[in-house]
Amino acid sequence: MDTDLLIRKLASDLKPVPRRSMAARLCIGAAAGASLALAGVALVLGLRPDLARAVFGFTFWMKLIYVASLGAGGLLASVHLARPEARPTSRFWLLVVPVFVLADIAAWQFYFTASSLWPKLILGDSARVCSTYIFLISIPVFAGLLVAFRRFAPTRLRAAGAAAGLAAGGIAASVYSLHCPEVGAAFVLIWYSLGILAAALAGAVLGPFVLRW
Amino acid sequence: MRPDEELLRTLMINGLEGDSPSYEALLRALAPVLRAYFGRRLASAAQDADDLVQESLLAIHTRRSTYDRERPFLPWVYAIARYKLVDYFRRRGAAAPAEALDERHAAAGFEEAVAARMDVARLLDSLPAKQRAAIEAMKLRGESVADATLSTGLSAAHVKVSVHRGLKSLAARFRKDG
Numbered sequence: 001m002d003t004d005l006l007i008r009k010l011a012s013d014l015k016p017v018p019r020r021s022m023a024a025r026l027c028i029g030a031a032a033g034a035s036l037a038l039a040g041v042a043l044v045l046g047l048r049p050d051l052a053r054a055v056f057g058f059t060f061w062m063k064l065i066y067v068a069s070l071g072a073g074g075l076l077a078s079v080h081l082a083r084p085e086a087r088p089t090s091r092f093w094l095l096v097v098p099v100f101v102l103a104d105i106a107a108w109q110f111y112f113t114a115s116s117l118w119p120k121l122i123l124g125d126s127a128r129v130c131s132t133y134i135f136l137i138s139i140p141v142f143a144g145l146l147v148a149f150r151r152f153a154p155t156r157l158r159a160a161g162a163a164a165g166l167a168a169g170g171i172a173a174s175v176y177s178l179h180c181p182e183v184g185a186a187f188v189l190i191w192y193s194l195g196i197l198a199a200a201l202a203g204a205v206l207g208p209f210v211l212r213w
Numbered sequence: 214m215r216p217d218e219e220l221l222r223t224l225m226i227n228g229l230e231g232d233s234p235s236y237e238a239l240l241r242a243l244a245p246v247l248r249a250y251f252g253r254r255l256a257s258a259a260q261d262a263d264d265l266v267q268e269s270l271l272a273i274h275t276r277r278s279t280y281d282r283e284r285p286f287l288p289w290v291y292a293i294a295r296y297k298l299v300d301y302f303r304r305r306g307a308a309a310p311a312e313a314l315d316e317r318h319a320a321a322g323f324e325e326a327v328a329a330r331m332d333v334a335r336l337l338d339s340l341p342a343k344q345r346a347a348i349e350a351m352k353l354r355g356e357s358v359a360d361a362t363l364s365t366g367l368s369a370a371h372v373k374v375s376v377h378r379g380l381k382s383l384a385a386r387f388r389k390d391g
Contacts, residue, residue: 006267007240010274016231021278083279084292138319169222212300213272 024077026148029170030075032155033144037137037175045133045179059183062105064174067192069098071170077163078145082152095166099193106185121184127191130180134195135202138165142203144209154211161207162200169199177206188195216246222286229277243290250294261301269297302389336383344379347372352380 018024041047054060073095080086109121124130145164154160173192182188221242224254228236247269251262272293280289337345343365350361351372361372 003244003263003270006270007237007244010240010270011233011237014228014233014236017229017278019282022218025278083289084276084296085284085288141252146239151276151278153272153279153293153296155292213276213296 003120014115022082022152024126024211025151026075026079026082026145027155029144029146029148030141030167031083031144032147033141033168034171034175036144037172038178041137041141041175041179046143047178050181051178054181058069059185060177062102062185063177063180063182063188063192065187065194066098066102067170067173067177069170070095070196071167071174073098074163074165074167078149078160078167081160082149082154082161084155086154086156088156099189102185102189103116106189109185115128122190124182124184124187124191126180126182127187130182130187131195134173134176134192135198137176138168138195138199140170142168142199148213149211151213154207157193157207157211158204160211161206162204164207164211165203166200168194168203172196172199216242216287218285218287218333221290223279225280225286226282229280229282240273243273244270247294250291251298254298255301265294265297265301269294272297336386339386340379340382343367343371344375344382347375348379351376 050151056159077092080089106121110118113121142165145168149160149164176192176195221239224235224239224242228239244266247266248262251265251269252259255262255265275291276293280286337348340348346365347361347367350356350364351358354364356364358369358372361367364370365372367375
């Protein structure tokens, strides 16, 4: 096609772009994926039966805030890396803050718990499945983020994929925490983090293939 | 000729607000900029360069929401063009020749140059209008006193005094900030 014609066609059907449209688009994608994930968890695994009581407890919020902050960090990094001129920034290091805070809580829990109960704090009853579930739940969230990325212009595809994977993992873990009754901070620090890390790594591997434009 | 960052950025922002004529003017102005960019790097494949111009215009359009209105505009455009160029080499199965991608450094330098020009503009904005006009004419555009009297409408003595006073108050401000 002739360039002149192309330009006229592109300009003739111009829709305004609101200022925060990128973040909004990413959040819609994440929310769509998260709804699907939540429906899947509620139907297949079931929400924890004591959920109504748990929301008044410390460990419920400890888990949710930890993984949600990692998910939020992943979303912010995704918005950053979705711009073509983006370079990695040192602000990504802020992601270690929630990890350190949770490690503190874990140490504090060990200190106040008889050492005979430590395996319970670390392994709980579901150490074997926790990471795998979180990874599986992150798949629909990642898919939702990919749809959002179709209008973005990432040029560092591996980094952008890792950021989207981290966001998907953090959101998936938030959903999973509505099912999981574990109370150990060390349990969350190890098994939740592993699931989220696996999602981020998968994103980094897939990024160069699925984010191309 | 250097593309005009300020003008293109204004057109882009108008375009994002939905102003179709501004947007069309923007794309028309970008086409030769992109053609020069790809032409320089694909001297032997003029048709491919033209295709890449169109692909880039299309990408600029469909991905225009990724432009942040607070940031310089041309580095955003060049980042898209560069991605399209790398993708072109990858599709052809050839490693991108190093000299074709030197633009990364050039673009980074350009971004700094744009930022520096914006800093200068902001500093000058803090001066009275006459002093600013005189400094712009003589120091930035390099005009002679005679030319500067024409472009600013001030007398020759007035131009010289304005430049002198303007530079002095800028220097004073630097000493205070530094």
